[in-house]
Amino acid sequence: xxxxxCVLASAFGKADDVLxxxxxxxxxxxxxxxxxxxxxxxxxxxxxxCTRMLxxxxxxxxxxxxxxxxxxxxxxxIVEEVGEGGSDFKVGDCIIxxxxxxxxGGLAEYAIxxxxxxxxxxxxxxxxxxxxxxxxxxxxxxxxxxxxxxKDGHRILVLGGSGGVGTALVQxxxxxxxxxxxxxxxxxxxxxSLGVNRVINYNExxxxxxxxxxxxxxxxxxxxxxxxxxxCRNVLKTGRQGGLFVAIxxxxxxxxxxxxxxxxxxxxxxCKQMWSSVWRFIxxxxxxxxxxxxxxxxxxxxxxxxxxxxxxxxxPNSPYEFTIDGVKKAFILQxxxxxxxxxxxxx
Numbered sequence: 001x002x003x004x005x006c007v008l009a010s011a012f013g014k015a016d017d018v019l020x021x022x023x024x025x026x027x028x029x030x031x032x033x034x035x036x037x038x039x040x041x042x043x044x045x046x047x048x049x050c051t052r053m054l055x056x057x058x059x060x061x062x063x064x065x066x067x068x069x070x071x072x073x074x075x076x077x078i079v080e081e082v083g084e085g086g087s088d089f090k091v092g093d094c095i096i097x098x099x100x101x102x103x104x105g106g107l108a109e110y111a112i113x114x115x116x117x118x119x120x121x122x123x124x125x126x127x128x129x130x131x132x133x134x135x136x137x138x139x140x141x142x143x144x145x146x147x148x149x150x151k152d153g154h155r156i157l158v159l160g161g162s163g164g165v166g167t168a169l170v171q172x173x174x175x176x177x178x179x180x181x182x183x184x185x186x187x188x189x190x191x192x193s194l195g196v197n198r199v200i201n202y203n204e205x206x207x208x209x210x211x212x213x214x215x216x217x218x219x220x221x222x223x224x225x226x227x228x229x230x231x232c233r234n235v236l237k238t239g240r241q242g243g244l245f246v247a248i249x250x251x252x253x254x255x256x257x258x259x260x261x262x263x264x265x266x267x268x269x270x271c272k273q274m275w276s277s278v279w280r281f282i283x284x285x286x287x288x289x290x291x292x293x294x295x296x297x298x299x300x301x302x303x304x305x306x307x308x309x310x311x312x313x314x315x316p317n318s319p320y321e322f323t324i325d326g327v328k329k330a331f332i333l334q335x336x337x338x339x340x341x342x343x344x345x346x347x
Contacts, residue, residue: 002027006108007327008068012056015331019054019071021324028105028112035085035115039077039095043132043319044106045344047074047164048249051335053103058256064104071331072106072345073099076122076132080110087115094128095119096302098135098293107327109347120298123306129319130305130312133342137164138301138310140248140290145172147288148220148246152177155216157207157235160224161196162187164342165248167313169222170194175309182213184225187340194311208234221283222246225337232283239280248288313341322347 003024011018030036050071052058079093089095097119105111113119122131144165150156156173160166161183167190170181174195182198183191184207191199200207207213208231217237223229226249237243247269256262269287276285304310315333320326322345334343 004109005322006070007072007324009054009064009071010068012054012059015054015328015335019324019328019331021327025070025108027110030081030083030112033085034083035087036083037079037087037089037095037113038081039075039097039111039113040080041075041077041106041109041111041347042094042128043076043344043346044072045074045132045136045164045342046072046330046334047103047136048334049073049101049136050103051331054331055335057254060256060258060262062102070105070108071103072108073103074132074135075099075106075111075113076128077111077113079113083115085115089119089121094122094131096122096131096134096298098139101292107322107345107347118293118295118298120302122302126302126305126312129314129344129346131302132344133164133312133314134298134301134305135293137342138168138312139293139297141165141168141172142297142301143290144169144222144246144248144288145176147286148222148244150176150178150220153179154219155180156182157213157218157221158183158196158224159207159222159227160249161185161191161199162313162340163224163337164313164339166222166224167191167194167341168310169224170196171310172304173220173222175304182207182218185340190313190340194313206231208232210235217241217243220244220246222248224248229285236283238282239276239284243283245283245285246288247286248290315339315341315343318342318344319346320344 004027006025097113156178162185184202188199213235272285320330
């Protein structure tokens with residue numbers, strides 16, 4: 001039996017406690033008649049879903065089929081084998097893919113890319129490390145911008161602008177026509193390089209108290225961090241004026257082990273969304289739940305990268321080494337919510 005090197009999670013818990021490196025794990029195999037492909041992985045990026053799966057904090061929503069499991073879902077790799085049922089790809093193609101909503105299988109030398117995953121071939125101008133950062137965060141940002149219907153001249157605020165989703169959001173909002181973009185972050189240099197007009201250091205200034213924002217309110221606020229959502233009325237137009245608050249993140253610390261906890265988590269936001277749709281003298285509130293990658297989305301994002309309209313931002317310490325120490329460091333940083341750009345492991 002062919003084997004491979006991979007990272008395994010033995011149980012729910014902290015990265016330091018439950019992750020280990022396995023050097024002789026069985027390589028994945030294609031089923032007879034399959035339309036899937038096997039790739040030799042080059043890089044894997046982490047997302048909030050990866051850390052939530054690992055620590056078990058939302059195990060009623062996402063949990064592995066069994067233990068141990070291989071964490072990670074967004075990968076770039078070279079096609080090594082094509083299923084008997086045929087595929088859009090051929091051996092030798094370098095592709096990116098995401099394992100849907102289930103963050104498993106990515107941190108390994110070989111992985112199966114499902115026929116339904118809407119993978120895409122990467123252009124030569126994009127590195128494997130950069131490409132691996134696209135599937136989850138950039139897709140989420142793209143869908144959020146499309147949902148909010150940004151128009152030319154809109155003023156935008158991104159809460160948590162230096163994370164994986166935030167760095168993509170500020171660029172895609174600009175592409176959509178936003179004329180003024182503000183963002184909260186401690187990394188002013190990074191966001192200025194992405195075209196952000198005003199960076200608010202959240203350690204020094206409360207974004208809802210900035211006089212400029214009170215005088216000229218925003219059309220859309222995107223929340224990537226899940227804090228201080230009720231403060232938006234000070235600086236966001238009312239629903240009657242077209243103001244929209246898009247909650248991409250609920251809150252940083254929460255658990256969901258039962259249906260009751262899920263309801264407790266989501267009901268306040270659902271009620272707020274319903275109420276704001278009726279009472280237009282407050283800003284509209286929208287829960288944003290990212291859909292699985294739709295057909296053509298990865299190709300569209302790669303095209304934007306190719307023509308210089310989307311810069312892929314990696315966390316300065318990326319790529320992390322494919323060692324147990326390197327992977328643990330990557331998970332710890334991802335879980336801290338303090339990464340500036342995407343956290344990527346080079347395989």
